[in-house]
Amino acid sequence: MAGDRNEDEYTPQHYKTLNIQPIYNLAEICHRHGIKDVILSPGSRCAPLTLAFARHPEIECKTISDERSAAFIGLGMSQQTKLPTALVCTSGSAALNYAPAIAEAYFQHIPLLVLTADRPPEWIDQYDGQTIRQRDIYGKHVKESYQLPVDLENEESEWHCYRMLSEAINTSLEYPAGPVHINLPFREPFYPQKDQITSYNKAVKVITQTGSRPVLPESELKSLIDRWQNTQRKLIIGGQGSLDDKLASILEQLSATQKVPIIGDILSNLHQVDEVIAHSDVFLGQGKKGLAESLQPNLIVTFGKSTISKNLKLFLRNHPAVEHWHIQPAGSAADTFKSLTEVLHTTPEIFFSKLVETPPNEDFNTQKQENFYHLWVIEERKVRRVRESFFPQESLGEFEIVNEILEKTTDAHVHLANSMAVRYANFIGLNPNQSVEVFSNRGTSGIDGCTSTAVGSSMASQKTTILITGDVAFFYDRNAFWHNYDLKHLKIVLLNNHAGGIFRMIQGPADQPELEEFFETRQTLSAKHLAEEFKVHYINCDKRSKLKNQIKEFFESSGPVILEIESDSQQNKEILASFKEAYRLLD
Structure with missing residues (x-):
């Protein structure tokens, strides 16, 4: 949620007429294309879109206040449904906050329909509130960008809107799938009057596209x-x-x-x-x-x-x-x-x-x-x-925890956060008989939305979703929990070494005297208070003697749960080095 969402005030003369019908028809076109999920971030300029989607009986809307988290949650949902999740935000910096997830979706080939409300063109660059240059704002990180006409008072403009929306949705789904952007400038007023009647036109123009089967001559x-x-x-x-x-x-x-x-x-x-x-x-x-x-x-x-x-x-x-x-x-x-x-x-x-x-x-x-x-x-x-012979080690470290979790996981989706979590899991791997599907934000390989993506995935699937993440990625994305929706399928393993431990693992920063202050950026945070705040079951493990029972509790928990493992960054580095050395010594 970016900026002042309620800065616009209206006097009665503002409420002359609002031709909101074409906007309602845009929601109907989305429904006719199979779009079922919409993530709304509160705002005033986007009110026509919010109302159109929220009132549609066949579309499920969720409200996520932080646009950066909202976009990654939408990405996680589309990852499961294979359909575009629609993202709706107000004008200004709200749209910029979508950018990290849009870039991730672009490189992961995940469809998203990004709908940004905007000021009308005459007010761009005029120091009007909550106004930036939104046209083509995502550059080459979307498959296509569209600018809808600001005036919807004639049939030609309506036809133009409907045609572009169908084209955008079709483009998002054709190979390679990816995000598309539609910028929608609205003039005031953009709230309907209290007694204004609106409906969805079931005969609205929809253009579908049939995929071809690629076969070599x-x-x-x-x-x-x-x-x-x-x-x-x-x-x-x-x-x-x-x-x-x-x-x-x-x-x-x-x-x-x-x-x-x-x-x-x-x-x-x-x-x-x-x-x-x-x-x-x-x-x-x-x-x-x-x-x-x-x-x-x-x-x-x-x-x-x-x-x-x-x-x-x-x-x-x-x-x-x-x-x-x-x-x-x-x-x-x-x-x-x-x-x-x-x-x-x-x-x-x-x-x-x-x-x-x-x-x-x-x-x-x-x-x-x-x-x-x-x-x-x-x-x-x-x-x-x-x-198979390496564990257990004398000291309990992150590597062993990831091994224990992966060995015991079945019939689940596993999300791996970037930095060391995905690397640990890759060093360990899975067995052929494990019915597990693995996901990770490796399009841009950023840490910024790993938790939100797993949250979105858990919302869109009935399977257990297990996120294995490090402390920096987890706390960076804490707004993944800032909403009112049930996360009963979500389980999180938090590897907390109180630092960016990957910088001890890679050549370069590990040898510098500035390592701890400027690369690892050590911190003392714990997930305990976050879990209390968002009503998530919390388990803390700092001893091997607790591990067996706590992992059992983790898997048997019926609601969202965080298993936090606290460890030492230097010790984790030494354990992983020992694993690699054990392979080398086989010869």
């Missing part, structure tokens, strides 16, 4: 399969993506029959694939002599979005493949590993199914490929052996 597909069969040292990499049982089954079959190593970190949600290479970040970061050269691929095939591992990126940039094919349904692709040669406009399911249907040639290349596969699998198994 047969001649092109045959050429790719021939090259695939005649290439040795092939590698498949899955980036961040949704849990997909069918795709996992296809990839497992391909890996088993054609001996192709498949890399998938915890955010790829490929843990169901037997022998998936989930711990490349550990073994590629150890600098073992000759290992990089032995693992260098000739062909990599990628799909999905970003990968967590900096070590994997550096490995493939320093030891590039001859060919790199990236699979996505449409559009240009990122050249993350500096080796991209072809973009295949199809889906992973279609393409890998074709490879499975094609039996491999029984020749020298096949044997080379099998040897290459076993080199990757051997290193992966070493890390898994270390992980």
Whole structure:
């Protein structure tokens, strides 16, 4: 909530007529496109939109006062529903507070419909209250930006509004999905009179869009399969993506029959694939002599979005493949590993199914490929052996807590906050039999909305939502709880080392005398008072003797719960270093 929401005062002559019907029709168009969820942030200039959505019988509205948190909550909801959540705010700095979540949605390919109320154009740059330059305010971090006409008194203007709204919603959903922005300037008056009758026009113009199924031409597909069969040292990499049982089954079959190593970190949600290479970040970061050269691929095939591992990126940039094919349904692709040669406009399911249907040639290349596969699998198994025997350590640290939580989690959504939480979880991984889907704000990798995103996800899903987060990310986003809605599915594991512990883990800041004051920014906060304030069950664990019972209490709690683990930042660094050293010593 930004600025003075009630600065506009009206005398009776203000209330001449308000043509609010077109705004009500905009809400109806959203409903007809399948939009069910709207996040409203209180304001006066956005009153026509607020009323239109709040009064619609088929749309569920929630009021979130902090626009930054509101936008991330909307992102979390869209993450689950796969439909745009509409965000509505007033004019001025309120719109700017949406920006972090909009950027995250853009790079994560999550649809959002962003509706910002605005002053009319004649009052921009005239020192009018709560007025900034809102047109195209999000720049290139939205798929498209639209400016609605300010006058809605004629059929042409109405048609223009309706057409743009349908276009915006369709654009948000077409590949790659993402946020779209509609700026709506309103002149006064924008509150209807007390007895003014409004309704929703069921015959309002709606433009729908049917998606196409991206299939490669047969001649092109045959050429790719021939090259695939005649290439040795092939590698498949899955980036961040949704849990997909069918795709996992296809990839497992391909890996088993054609001996192709498949890399998938915890955010790829490929843990169901037997022998998936989930711990490349550990073994590629150890600098073992000759290992990089032995693992260098000739062909990599990628799909999905970003990968967590900096070590994997550096490995493939320093030891590039001859060919790199990236699979996505449409559009240009990122050249993350500096080796991209072809973009295949199809889906992973279609393409890998074709490879499975094609039996491999029984020749020298096949044997080379099998040897290459076993080199990757051997290193992966070493890390898994270390992980299985590493805990418990003498001192209770964050790494062990994350291991305990992940091992005991099933039939749930897991959200991983940025900084160390997502890295700990990636070092540990998941087992093939765990029915868990993992999410993280790795579009921009910021800490600012990790809790709010998990809150939104828990609102939109009936599954348990478990957030594993660090103290800086958690306290930075405390307004995620500032609302009146039930969070009965939400469980939070708070790793509180009273500092930004990641700065002890990365080279550079850890060696500087300014580490504690200017990088870690140490603090003494506890979640206890926040939990009391927002009526969340609170558990504090500072001893190993409490851990077993408290984790049991955490999972069995019927409402929202925070399990806070207090630990020492330096000790956490040493434990993680010991884990990596245990892998290195296996040889």
